[in-house]
Amino acid sequence: MSPRTLIREAFTGHGTVTRLAGAALLVTTLASQHPHPAFERARDRDLFSFIPNWKFFAPNPATHDFHYLYRTLDENRETSEWVELELIKDRRMSQAFWFASRRREKAVFDICSAILKGIGKGEDPTPTAPFRVLAAFFTKLILDAPNASHVRGYQFAIVRASGHDEGEEPEVLYVSAYQPLDSAAAKPVPAAA
Secondary structure (H helix, E strand, O other): OOHHHHHHHHOOOOOHHHHHHHHHHHHHHHHHOOOOHHHHHHHHOOOOOOOOOOOOOOOOOOOOEEEEEEEEEEOOOOEOOOEEEOOOOOOOHHHHOOOOOHHHHHHHHHHHHHHHHHHHOOOOOOOOHHHHHHHHHHHHHHHOOOOHHHEEEEEEEEEEEOOOOOOOOOEEEEEOOOEEOOOOOOOOOOOOO
């Protein structure tokens, strides 16, 4: 069979519309992966999300790590030392293929990014949904601790560090007001010195 006959058969007969639609989707998908904004037009007009976004590299890669710390206030109004929340565990080779437990780490990272974005705009993060989700996360973490019955409230902080580069000092990005663990309390517990 000649190449001309193969091309003619591809564009005529049974299944032509399916083949053409598949080819158009393939070409559009490949073209939309290019980083130039001109190639984003097809995805902008894609109402039903048919065109996947399979870019191999993040357009704005993370260059810092977030560290999450908290301290508690007990019944005697004494504040504990800051405790770092260890979300990032040592990696295993099998996690290159399946790493479902990273979803928690990624969720906290995304929530903190949303909180910090609002703070960057001058907004108070306290009434926002990301803040309430993060506060609920810390509340559950503290209530699951062995000495939770003596805790009246807590405070958390978000700190940015450069990771393995020890030449750059960590930067405190946000420190919350004390959050009461007693649901009957209407106001945050005042901070202890």
